[in-house]
Each structure stands twice: as structure tokens, then as C-alpha cells.
Amino acid sequence: MPSVPTCPVVAATDCSGMETPIMALTNLGVNMRHAFSCDVCPHVKTTIEANFPPNVFYDDLTKRDNSTAPKADIYIAGFPCQSFSSAGKQQGFEDTLGRGQIFWYVRDYLQQQSPRVFVLENVKGLASTKGGGCLRAILDSLEGLGCYNIYHQLLNTKEHGIPQSRARMYFVGIKKSHDDKTFAFPAALPADKRPSIEAFLDPRLGRPSRQDLPPKSAGNARYNVINQLKELELKGSNPLKEPWIIDIDSTPAWVTRMLGQMPCMTRSRGKGHWVSNRGRRVNKNEMMRCQGIDATTFKVAVSPTQLGAQIGNAMSVNILERLFCRILPAAKLVAHGAVFDRWASGKPPAQFTGARAKRTADSIAASARKRARA
Numbered sequence: 001m002p003s004v005p006t007c008p009v010v011a012a013t014d015c016s017g018m019e020t021p022i023m024a025l026t027n028l029g030v031n032m033r034h035a036f037s038c039d040v041c042p043h044v045k046t047t048i049e050a051n052f053p054p055n056v057f058y059d060d061l062t063k064r065d066n067s068t069a070p071k072a073d074i075y076i077a078g079f080p081c082q083s084f085s086s087a088g089k090q091q092g093f094e095d096t097l098g099r100g101q102i103f104w105y106v107r108d109y110l111q112q113q114s115p116r117v118f119v120l121e122n123v124k125g126l127a128s129t130k131g132g133g134c135l136r137a138i139l140d141s142l143e144g145l146g147c148y149n150i151y152h153q154l155l156n157t158k159e160h161g162i163p164q165s166r167a168r169m170y171f172v173g174i175k176k177s178h179d180d181k182t183f184a185f186p187a188a189l190p191a192d193k194r195p196s197i198e199a200f201l202d203p204r205l206g207r208p209s210r211q212d213l214p215p216k217s218a219g220n221a222r223y224n225v226i227n228q229l230k231e232l233e234l235k236g237s238n239p240l241k242e243p244w245i246i247d248i249d250s251t252p253a254w255v256t257r258m259l260g261q262m263p264c265m266t267r268s269r270g271k272g273h274w275v276s277n278r279g280r281r282v283n284k285n286e287m288m289r290c291q292g293i294d295a296t297t298f299k300v301a302v303s304p305t306q307l308g309a310q311i312g313n314a315m316s317v318n319i320l321e322r323l324f325c326r327i328l329p330a331a332k333l334v335a336h337g338a339v340f341d342r343w344a345s346g347k348p349p350a351q352f353t354g355a356r357a358k359r360t361a362d363s364i365a366a367s368a369r370k371r372a373r374a
Contacts (some may be wrong), residue, residue, distance in 0.1 A: 008032055010035050010070075010071065011073070012036045013075075015078050015102065016037040018048075018314045020316070021315065022034055023317050024320035027321060028321060032050060038059070038060075040061075044302050046308060051298060054217035062102070066109045066112035066113060069109060073333055075117070076119045077106045116333065118171075120171040124168065127154070139171075139312070142171065147175055149179050150172070155319050157319060161348060162321055163290070163315060164265060164316070167264075175331070180332060185326070186322040189344070195347070197243050197261050201243070210229065212280065214248065214255050220249065220251065228248070245282070267313045269312055288311060293311070
């Protein structure tokens, strides 16, 4: 049987986004070499080069010759979700903008370079697109590679140590020649071990009032806050005290709200959801924490708008860490016991707790507004 390598694990990503897979491997202390990243968005490229510069950066997966692309031990790709999302038209592989076809370029890399391990990610809606036909086609095509044991499961960020409702489908492939058959997806944490959103928010700087609202120019957002506060109070809640997180940028009929946890963050919600007991939107530091990104070390190299979109598009770091803790030993890329699942206890690591965070620019501005009203 192949032995555990002592040389660096070679990692590569497509549809790379903020490079949360590289963050996760780094957090685990894996001896790693970052072979390549790839993303069509120039703002994403700026973020990656400021934080996790790879040996090679590809601007367009569809124009790359995978027969000459760098080899990797572990390959990760979150191929575009829009054509499979329940929030869209669910056109699947027939998406008119071509986004549904990106999966086949991902598969081509797998076929050409045959990494020891791969992890693919997409939205929950993939399972229902075309009556489940797209999911079956993906599984059949991955099984058709012939050399991998294929595993897939729906995982939700909120069940693994971070209170964001973010259900995603994960596909794991481990080469049959290297699979020791110990891999299993991480179990959801018991409900009583899951932290509240309060642990991830900056400390309150005073109690908000009904006058803490988005500006009038925000249109639906302002109306949605007013309406949601009224609805919650009528139902006996105290939204100025309780941490209700409200998706205020949707149309009024589709507003989502959750107590103690974050509704799913997406590219189109980059401004941040509303925090009822703070009287403001979540700030970018809080958004990063709710994806498992360490805001104290991350280098922001793009505008707040671009940063918010990238956070909403990213894979959750806690999920990736929990997966890698199980995948890497199973594929004999690290020894069993060499990596530690820090999310298993349900207690968030210190750098993700808002109570210990420095005051952000958003918090300082909010405090100044309150003093001005006093």
C-alpha cells in the first residue's frame, strides 16, 4: 500500500473565489504547495494575489489546456451555482450564459491530471434541478472516471460550528488506489453545541431604537426593516433585544429572518443582512467570521462591494476544515491524527468571536451616530 508522503501536499483550485480551501489547509497546518488558482473575476484575482498567491494563476478555466496543467494531490472547485440554484431558473447544464457547462471543464481536469483527492461544491438546489437529472449526470460522470471512490452529501454551515444557514452539496473523490476507506462526512453537531450568532457579532454599543433604519434611499431595505420589526413585535418577540438576522435586500414578499443565526449569505447580499438588536447591517468583519474567515489576518485588497460579493460566494472554511480532517488521512496525504478538527466541540475559535474583536469602522460610526442623537 502507498505510504504517507513527507513532501508538501500539492493543492490546486478552480473557480477559486476567496481561496477558502487554501485558508482551511493553512489553518490545519498542512505542509502544502499551492500549485494554481483560477477565476474569471479580476477582483477575485486581486484578493487571491494579496492573500494566497499561487505558483500559477489562470484567468479562464475554459481556455486552459488541462493536459499541460500542473498536477495536484488535492483539487477543489466550487463550480458556478446560478444554473442549479432554486433562487434562479434552474436551467442546469443548458444555462443560457454557459455557467452550467463549467462542471465539464472541471471534470476534464480530473480526467487529464487525476489528482489523488478532489472536493467539488455546489448549491442544495442541484439535487432538484431537472428533477434530479443534473445530480445524476454529475455522479455518473464522476463514477465514469473509473479510478475514484465517490462520496457526496449535503452539509450545512450552521450544523458545523458557525451559525449561518448555508446548505451545500459536497462531492468527494478519493483515488481507489489510495483510499483506506476511513472517510466519512462529518456528523452535524448536536443542537445544544451550536453557537449563537451573538458569539460572532461585535459587542453591542448601546440598545438600538426604532429609529435605527437603513437610509430612505435604500428603498425596500428600509421598508423591510420597519415591517419586520412590527411583525416580530406582534408575535411577541423583542427584536431590539433579541438577535434577529433579516435579509432586508429581497423583495418584501420574500424576506427571510432567523433568530440567532445568519440567513445564507450570497453574492447578491454583499451589503450584509440586518441585525435587529444592533440596529444596523452586519459588517464585513462579521460576515467573514460567519464564513470561518479570520478577519484579523485577511488582507482586504478590493472595495467593500466586491468584498461582500466574494464573501457571499465563498465556501465555508469550517466545512472545508472538517472535510479535510477526514479526507487527507483517508487518502494517505497526512497521517491519521496529524490534523485536528477544531470545530467539533461547537465552541468557536477565539479569532471568530466578536467579543474579542477590535472595534470596526462600522461600529465606531454607529457609536458616533448614537452620540449625535443624544
